[in-house]
Amino acid sequence: MTHSVQLLGISNAIVDVLAHVEDDFLKDIAAVPGSMTLIDKDQARELYGKMGPATEMSGGSVANTVAGFANLGGTAAYIGKVKADQLGTIFNHDMRSLGVDIRLKAAAKGAPTARSHVLITADGQRTMQTYLGACLELCLADITPTTIGTPKAMLLEGYVWDIAEGPALAEKAAEIARSNGTAVALSLSDSFCVERHRDLFANFVRDHADMIVADEEEVFALLGTNSIDEALEALQDFDKLFAVTRSEQGSVIVHKDVKIVQAASQVEELIDTTGAGDAYCAGFLFGWANDRSLEYCAKLGTYCATMVIQQLGARIEPGLLDDFESR
Amino acid sequence: MTHSVQLLGISNAIVDVLAHVEDDFLKDIAAVPGSMTLIDKDQARELYGKMGPATEMSGGSVANTVAGFANLGGTAAYIGKVKADQLGTIFNHDMRSLGVDIRLKAAAKGAPTARSHVLITADGQRTMQTYLGACLELCLADITPTTIGTPKAMLLEGYVWDIAEGPALAEKAAEIARSNGTAVALSLSDSFCVERHRDLFANFVRDHADMIVADEEEVFALLGTNSIDEALEALQDFDKLFAVTRSEQGSVIVHKDVKIVQAASQVEELIDTTGAGDAYCAGFLFGWANDRSLEYCAKLGTYCATMVIQQLGARIEPGLLDDFESR
Numbered sequence: 001m002t003h004s005v006q007l008l009g010i011s012n013a014i015v016d017v018l019a020h021v022e023d024d025f026l027k028d029i030a031a032v033p034g035s036m037t038l039i040d041k042d043q044a045r046e047l048y049g050k051m052g053p054a055t056e057m058s059g060g061s062v063a064n065t066v067a068g069f070a071n072l073g074g075t076a077a078y079i080g081k082v083k084a085d086q087l088g089t090i091f092n093h094d095m096r097s098l099g100v101d102i103r104l105k106a107a108a109k110g111a112p113t114a115r116s117h118v119l120i121t122a123d124g125q126r127t128m129q130t131y132l133g134a135c136l137e138l139c140l141a142d143i144t145p146t147t148i149g150t151p152k153a154m155l156l157e158g159y160v161w162d163i164a165e166g167p168a169l170a171e172k173a174a175e176i177a178r179s180n181g182t183a184v185a186l187s188l189s190d191s192f193c194v195e196r197h198r199d200l201f202a203n204f205v206r207d208h209a210d211m212i213v214a215d216e217e218e219v220f221a222l223l224g225t226n227s228i229d230e231a232l233e234a235l236q237d238f239d240k241l242f243a244v245t246r247s248e249q250g251s252v253i254v255h256k257d258v259k260i261v262q263a264a265s266q267v268e269e270l271i272d273t274t275g276a277g278d279a280y281c282a283g284f285l286f287g288w289a290n291d292r293s294l295e296y297c298a299k300l301g302t303y304c305a306t307m308v309i310q311q312l313g314a315r316i317e318p319g320l321l322d323d324f325e326s327r
Numbered sequence: 328m329t330h331s332v333q334l335l336g337i338s339n340a341i342v343d344v345l346a347h348v349e350d351d352f353l354k355d356i357a358a359v360p361g362s363m364t365l366i367d368k369d370q371a372r373e374l375y376g377k378m379g380p381a382t383e384m385s386g387g388s389v390a391n392t393v394a395g396f397a398n399l400g401g402t403a404a405y406i407g408k409v410k411a412d413q414l415g416t417i418f419n420h421d422m423r424s425l426g427v428d429i430r431l432k433a434a435a436k437g438a439p440t441a442r443s444h445v446l447i448t449a450d451g452q453r454t455m456q457t458y459l460g461a462c463l464e465l466c467l468a469d470i471t472p473t474t475i476g477t478p479k480a481m482l483l484e485g486y487v488w489d490i491a492e493g494p495a496l497a498e499k500a501a502e503i504a505r506s507n508g509t510a511v512a513l514s515l516s517d518s519f520c521v522e523r524h525r526d527l528f529a530n531f532v533r534d535h536a537d538m539i540v541a542d543e544e545e546v547f548a549l550l551g552t553n554s555i556d557e558a559l560e561a562l563q564d565f566d567k568l569f570a571v572t573r574s575e576q577g578s579v580i581v582h583k584d585v586k587i588v589q590a591a592s593q594v595e596e597l598i599d600t601t602g603a604g605d606a607y608c609a610g611f612l613f614g615w616a617n618d619r620s621l622e623y624c625a626k627l628g629t630y631c632a633t634m635v636i637q638q639l640g641a642r643i644e645p646g647l648l649d650d651f652e653s654r
Contacts, residue, residue: 053394053421053642056383067380086413086439094380112413312639315380 003182005075005101006289008151009066010143010173012135012159013080014114015087016059016314019051021119026127033121036128036190038162044131047117056087058094059116059314061278062157062187068282068304068316070098074289077101079147081138087113088134103147110137118274124309126274132162139165140172148176152289153211155281158189158218161197174208187281188214194221211241211288213281219244232259241294243284243301245277251302253284253294262298265306275314279304282316300324330509332402332428333616335478336393337470337500339462339486340407341441342414343386343641346378348446353454360448363455363517365489371458374444383414385421386443386641388605389484389514395609395631395643397425401616404428406474408465414440415461430474437464445601451636453601459489466492470499477507479616480538482608485516485545488524501535514608515541521548538568538615540608546571559586568621570611570628572604578629580611580621589625592633602641606631609643627651 026033029047039047058067063080070076078095082088084106091113092102116130138160148154154177160166177184186201186209188194194201194214201222205212214222219231219242228246235242235254242254246264253260283304287297303324308316353360356374366374385394390407397403405422409415411433418440419429443457465487475481481504487493504511513528513536515521521528528549532539541549546558546569555573562569562581569581573591580587610631614624630651635643 048420051420052424053385054417055640056417058380090381090383093375093378097379313382 002150003152004149005077006152007066007069007074007285008077008079008103008148008154008182009062010079010154010160010170011062011157012060012114012132013063013082013091014060014116014130014135015091016057016116016118017048017051017054018057018118018120019054021052021121023121025050026119026121029129031119031127031129033127034125035192036116036130039129039131041131041133043129044115044117047129051117051119056090057313058091059118061159061189062155063091063095064275064278064314065155065187065281065285066100067095067098068279069286070100071316071318072282072286072304072321074286075099077103077149077151079103079142081107081134081142082113083107083110083134085112087115103149104142107134107137110134120272124270124272126272136163138163138169140169143169143172143176145176148173148180148182150180151182153183153185153285155185155187155285157187158193158197158201161200162193167197167200170204171208174204178208183210184208185211185213185285187277188212188218188222191217191221194218198222205238205240209240211243213243213277213284215245215247215277243280243297245280245305247276251280251298253298255294258294260294260298262302265302267306267310269310271310272312272314273309275308276305278314279308279316329477330479331476332404333479334393334396334401334612335404335406335475335481335509336389337406337481337487337497338389338484339387339441339459340390340409340418341387341443341457341462342418343384343443343445344375344378344381345384345445345447346381348379348448350448352377353446353448356456358446358454358456360454361452362519363443363457366456366458368458368460370456371442371444374456378444378446383417384640385418386445388486388516389482390418390422391602391605391641392482392514392608392612393427394422394425395606396613397427398643398645399609399613399631399648401613402426404430404476404478406430406465406469408434408461408469409440410434410437410461412439414442430476431469434461434464437461447599451597451599453599463490465490465496467496467499470496470503472503475500475503475507475509478509480510480512480612482512482514482612484514485520485524485528488527489520494527497531498535501531505535510537511535512538512540512612514604515539515545515549518544518548521545525549532565532567536567538570540570540604540611542572542574542604570607570624572607572632578607578625580625582621585621587621587625589629592629594633594637596637598637599639599641600636602635603632605641606635606643
């Protein structure tokens with residue numbers, strides 16, 4: 001099987017609305033610092049009315065990974081639902097301008113393109129309040145052999161399970177992938193998301209996923225443990241490739257009886273922590289898609305994450321691979 | 328006369344679409360580095376298709392000044408035309424969140440909200456290609472004693488003269504202002520704009536304007552000279568208050584027989600030059616509106632400009648006045 005692209009991402013297509021806020025702002029809206037909360041249209045309107053001036057840029061967890069993968073020089077495609085409105089145009093433009101093949105047409109009707117209100121506090125932490133809008137209308141009919149194609153790897157994000165037809169379309173996508181020899185990767189999104197869908201995730205990991213990219217908290221939520229040693233031991237019992245990020249404690253890749261422990265890199269100035277996991281995932285999968293060793297995947301993932309937290313914006317910039325190779 | 332607000336701005340309401348580009352990109356689209364060019368809808372679509380991923384944020388020259396004035400702690404209002412679309416919502420939100428009183432309702436019909444494609448080259452210079460969209464629909468009917476109110480100062484930008492009814496609405500606004508004891512200020516926008524409308528600007532300065540804020544090139548274009556000494560001498564013949572910015576050569580305030588020469592400040596790291604003139608104008612007018620000395624106006628204007636070129640984004644941040652006062 002020839003692969004049309006190296007990576008296909010399926011995820012929530014979101015435009016970020018970024019603003020700096022005081023810590024008290026989070027208290028006022030009763031938001032847990034660092035969390036991602038889903039809000040409806042009215043809540044979004046109310047929240048936006050309270051927020052200060054903002055900057056808009058394309059976001060979304062796996063969408064960031066796909067953009068980063070393309071910026072590393074990989075070939076990529078994307079399935080996510082936007083409306084044909086101004087934010088949808090922005091989202092698709094930003095993807096296409098990186099060479100990402102957008103597989104769905106923007107919807108003429110329905111809810112507006114999703115936005116995530118990203119509230120950045122002085123410590124560089126992001127708290128997200130997300131209105132999913134058009135994302136919720138991603139449906140089974142959007143997932144076909146034509147839209148999936150024959151990628152080398154397909155990456156889904158946990159947030160897809162928040163969509164009504166999400167669990168079913170993830171199954172369908174995985175089945176199409178399987179029949180094409182496409183590897184199936186899952187990014188666990190966030191620990192609250194894992195708690196919302198723990199059993200479904202456990203089944204998907206068991207039945208469909210070849211690779212799982214997650215941070216430590218997400219793995220804990222999936223396995224119902226709080227011990228990293230216990231978790232890593234448990235992961236060795238699966239016949240899967242796990243990449244587990246641990247913030248300043250680096251990352252661990254677990255593949256059956258192999259465990260690769262990668263230390264974190266020195267950070268000169270922390271600007272904005274989020275996007276780190278998505279960038280790690282981009283680097284990890286880029287290495288994997290290019291048949292590099294797992295050590296290389298770990299090192300490139302770490303490098304991508306380290307770079308992205310030292311800039312404002314969750315997507316890694318072009319030229320990063322050259323910098324990595326010439327370290 | 329009690330003034331409802333200190334400053335009312337009338338200008339093109341624009342959302343900036345910012346992207347970093349190579350120098351060659353400007354050559355490909357035949358753009359003069361540092362210039363602002365007006366483009367139509369089709370040109371905008373074509374240009375955007377060529378551009379890389381972008382960041383969106385509220386912009387517009389005098390709109391930046393009004394936002395900065397509000398962030399300094401001044402009371403402000405704004406007249407500019409947006410459509411009730413997503414970019415229009417963003418523009419109005421960002422203004423209102425600073426306490427700026429938006430005087431016009433977003434239009435339900437007509438052209439979409441304006442956007443300026445801001446192409447940033449490695450030297451920090453910005454080249455702008457602007458699709459005016461809804462701005463072009465600002466009309467005489469929008470300018471009434473109710474929408475103008477009774478501000479202490481009213482600031483127009485030269486770009487307003489690019490609108491079909493612009494010259495007429497500027498006259499009407501100036502007449503309403505005059506009857507209210509509102510001072511009329513004019514920002515000359517850019518030297519190409521001055522060349523487009525030189526005679527109309529000369530008449531407006533003579534008949535209506537009390538204050539003119541401009542950079543050296545704009546003054547040269549207005550007066551038809553290339554000598555700063557000649558220009559400053561000529562300005563002394565007007566019974567007007569001129570604030571002339573000269574980049575790294577500082578600024579000069581000219582008011583009849585008084586000339587205040589202010590040196591530029593040390594810049595640690597130049598990030599992005601544009602917004603400097605708008606920020607200067609905000610500081611200058613904030614000093615003026617608070618009955619401070621012209622020296623104070625010059626110093627605060629310079630401080631605002633110096634700060635804004637050391638950040639990404641054309642609008643000055645809150646807290647700047649405290650930093651200025653406690654230098």
